[in-house]
């Protein structure tokens with residue numbers, strides 16, 4: 281150490297001070313963000329409430345924030361007109377879960393099959409693109425006609441949301457496996473099934489997984505991200 | 518020194534070459550439907566345990582030559598022979614270090630290195646034992662359970678080298694393997710490669726666009742002419758003493774003489790390919 285010892289304690293207190301200063305600044309930024317967020321919240325819901333109270337907008341069509349909270353509170357305490365709230369919650373959860381699982385399984389199988397097989401992808405590719413271009417909302421009445429008002433029609437709709445996201449990512453993932461990595465494994469002696477197990481599936485999984493999480497967490501946002509351009513990552517090659 | 522004295526002569530017929538390319542031509546069909554001849558009538562022999570470099574301007578077909586030897590693709594015309602046997606399908610004697618990554622990002626270092634043995638059905642514990650030896654040999658002891666993204670570029674190259682050599686290949690193919698490394702790391706890796714190679718006795722085909730690198734490492738440098746339809750333009754024996762230090766051998770007068778001579782050959786090809794590229 282070429283530095284004189286006497287400055288050490290000085291240095292130490294200075295570092296401490298800088299640290300505290302940085303912490304203070306981070307706190308200030310957080311406080312500012314929270315304040316702004318709260319302000320916007322109050323502005324939106326406050327003006328809604330006020331406009332409804334003063335009759336500027338019709339309470340019948342727009343309700344008010346306070347009425348909505350009251351109603352939700354009633355659902356929790358007294359149940360809905362069709363039974364307690366939690367049964368609805370369970371059913372919805374079941375539907376979401378089922379459509380997620382079915383969609384993922386079909387998507388992965390379809391994506392791998394078309395990704396690995398040139399003929400399949402040439403022949404079936406256009407139809408899948410066509411189906412994907414269809415807005416999902418228009419399918420809802422059709423599924424209700426085919427499958428009734430119960431769970432199956434809703435699951436079917438959910439599957440169409442999950443399937444395409446997973447399908448395109450699995451397809452892309454299988455297609456974009458680094459050629460050099462495949463060749464490397466081939467030279468090291470990998471058979472066809474070993475190639476799938478050690479290279480193609482793990483490589484494609486890095487594409488499928490990030491895609492399936494947002495698709496299941498918010499099905500409503502899926503259609504917009506279901507196009508093949510919604511890539512979770514940029515290929516390296 | 519005359520050019521003649523440097524020219525390489527094929528070993529006697531009694532010595533069977535490890536790799537032999539006989540009148541190899543490779544064509545691709547362009548999207549427009551035209552034929553694009555990349556290699557035309559390549560004749561090349563690489564002896565057992567020989568370190569042979571291939572240099573040539575960018576796009577002349579060096580990587581294509583390598584993929585023919587590896588068996589990734591068949592030749593359009595001519596024959597690739599490995600130890601006298603015509604090659605069909607993947608070359609089971611060869612391994613390859615690519616310019617990009619060799620290591621599988623989803624496997625740890627030890628899983629990457631032991632892969633070749635595992636694929637051949639070696640028990641996991643045995644494969645791991647063997648892999649630990651190789652990991653130590655390339656200087657990565659302690660990193661067995663790291664993933665490639667946790668390693669530096671040079672360390673990942675070491676993983677690739679160990680992964681390739683653990684299967685005891687007769688042929689090591691290298692396609693600009695070190696060109697992405699900084700110059701110091703590169704010299705380190707090159708020296709280590711030479712050391713390990715001298716212990717294994719594998720034949721090496723080393724592709725590079727860097728003539729200095731080629732001379733510093735090799736027993737022989739092959740110059741490919743500019744494409745399309747490139748062929749072997751020059752074939753030079755490098756008789757510099759081994760063991761070599763690649764960082765210092767560049768200052769050797771003998772090195773400089775050889776460099777100047779081969780560069781005279783290569784320069785024309787680089788100019789031709791430059792003009793081609795400019796006209797496109």
Ligand SMILES: Nc1ncnc2c1ncn2[C@@H]1O[C@H](COP(=O)(O)OP(=O)(O)O)[C@@H](O)[C@H]1O
Pocket residue numbers: 545546553555573574575576577578579580581582744
């Ligand atoms: N699979 C392929 N299909 C069509 N053309 C190819 C293919 N592989 C290589 N080529 C062409 O062959 C030529 C030589 O490529 P390459 O062997 O990669 O050159 P180098 O490695 O010497 O830079 C290039 O013009 C390239 O466009």
Ligand SMILES: [Mg+2]
Pocket residue numbers: 579580581692
């Ligand atoms: Mg190349």
